[in-house]
Amino acid sequence: MAEVKAVEKEVKIEEVLEPSLDKELRIKRKKVVDPGFDETIKRLTPEKIEKTINAVLNLRKTAARFLAPLETCIHCALCSDACQYYISHDKDPTYSPASKLRLTLWEMIRRKGKVSPEFIKQCARIAFTECNICHRCSMYCPFGLDITYQIGMVRRILFLLGVVPHNILDQDNSQSATLTQLWISQADWIDTIQWLEDETRLEYKNLRLPIEKEGAEVMWAPLGTEPKIATYHVVRTAIIMNVAGIDWTVPSRDGWDSVNMAMFIRDFETMQRVVLGLYENCLRLKVKRLVLTE
Amino acid sequence: MTGLSNWDWDTKEKLLADINEWKEKFVNIRELIPSDDGEKIAAVVLTEDKRFTTCINGEVWEETFDRVWSLKFNPDNQLLCFVYRNFEWNFVVEHEISEEAFDYLWNLTLTPDGKGIAFNIKVGEEYGAYINGKRWENLFVDARDLAVSPDGKKTASRVQTKRKGAVDIFAFWEKIWTIAVDGNLWDNTFLAVWGVLFSSDSAHVATAVRTEQAQYTIAVDGKAWEGKFGLVWDPIFKPGSSDVIAPVRTPKGWTMAMNGKPIWGNFYQVLHQKYSPDGQKIAAVVAPQFPKWTIAVDGTPWNIIFNEAALAPVFSPDSKKVAAVVKDNNRWTIAVDGSPWMEKFDNIWDPIFTPDSDKVVAKAERNGRYFLVIDGKVGKQEFEHLWTPVFSPDGGKLLIRCIDKGKYYRRVVAIDEI
Ligand code: SF4
């Protein structure tokens, strides 16, 4: 743990993360206002935070997995040039990938999970608004340290504590309850596909948006936003499929929405349910390929 | 109800519809749906005036609609469907349009005896279900999926109990999802619920539930198991009992749990459990290696693994054998008790055992043509299209419903002639 001590001397994390000291210290940030941060931290207790962090890091059993990067990182900053946040903030070192870990996960480890709700809020700001999990930094590190995985684990801790940007969390909640991104009822999904066919079939001769066609070649899984907001996307997809002569279908059952918000916030359970839902429909409808909107 | 034994098992071939003629007659024909006994074939068709109706064995219904969907024959060979015109939906049983109208209808389901029908309904901005001429008295902010009890009298859906504001994460944490049985809510609510089903005596309902951010379990009649898990998949009831089993993820891996307690060893994944008809054995899809698949029976995996998929296992009627669709190196086939057929296919449908449990038949596809496969041997005849075959009660014959050169046939073939 020699490295940890060295790091400790270099920056006093309490001061860095104390918002009232923002002005004097190196970390300058605009205030992030989000009920998913500001309100949710009011529900946290130090005990809950400690228990959650220690359960995820499971330091007794999997310490090496989290400690090795912490002890191996030599702060060479090679990963910094990979990071768009670092570059687009005039190479401010507090945006460097290693710094993001230094200010979040490594500090949680150092304090054995004993951190304040305010600290958690700062972690949320960093993990959700200063990193988009693009994975570039992990490619640049000469030691192959997977920084992104570790920032992902910060997100996992934040998800378990319920401290997540509220827009994303609401979409994750929707996927958990409905397997759709935007609380789309089963009736509205099928109805939308049908009325889009009504609207389009007179203009494009016999255009079909086939629902539940067993044995079709392709099952198309749109993003929830398409039937909800961007219905013209659905029509365009239908036109492309028809013109290209592709035998396609959409399922009527839940498991048609290919958005996986759960993945971004490391709600691994809902993430699996979303993917399983898509596969279940493909296997049930006996299609050979799954086509997703991207 | 017209039982299997009353079907015509003697006439070798009936030509019931010339679909090529339909194609000339209609602007468009949707998916063809045959009756169980094969005597009828129907489709939603688009007529010259660009409206929809149904066509059964070539006879067109004179009523037309803006939309028609969810065609299904009941065992009395009556055609059921949902129809939409004048901005409202009705259900139809053999050309008789319901008086009651709805804002949307979906999940059309027959009761197990085939006599009753049930479906989900949307009325205004509320959702619920309808069975045997009665709609739920209580409707909800959302209702998803429909389970019909084995006695054909009850329905259950997973429902949202309270309206929540847009992007309101705190309302979600109040736990606003549960099961409604005949429109009556369970006492407990959860973060999320899914996979609803009835026990064989129709007295109990089970579902998978999310209880915390990352805590899941099974709830039966509203009561959650004491044991909590990292994740669970859909539960099933043991036949003739209120015991429930479900795949669960424990810190050691995925296993099968009964009434909250693990009963199998650990795997990378466990899915799609089934009870044998006698209720004595459990089979499920398992991943003994990552990410490879096979079937386990009572926790013991087959000796062979498949690198792409194993689908839900199927028990023989005598409960002694297990068969499943499997996929290895991008080719599908069927494995019976751990022995895959030599022939591989582009697609294969669920295995069907003969009533004496001796043989296995499946519908398969290769190069866009369909055929029957019996105990791994490919049938002589190819079809443009083929529906799932049905065994005669004595198991000596198969009912084949197929399209051959654009014509729909009902054929009865002796097993040894396939
Ligand atoms: S994963 Fe995050 S820290 Fe790493 S380069 Fe991408 S945005 Fe930057």
Ligand code: SF4
């Ligand atoms: S490139 Fe690797 S060793 Fe260098 S600062 Fe980044 S994480 Fe640390």
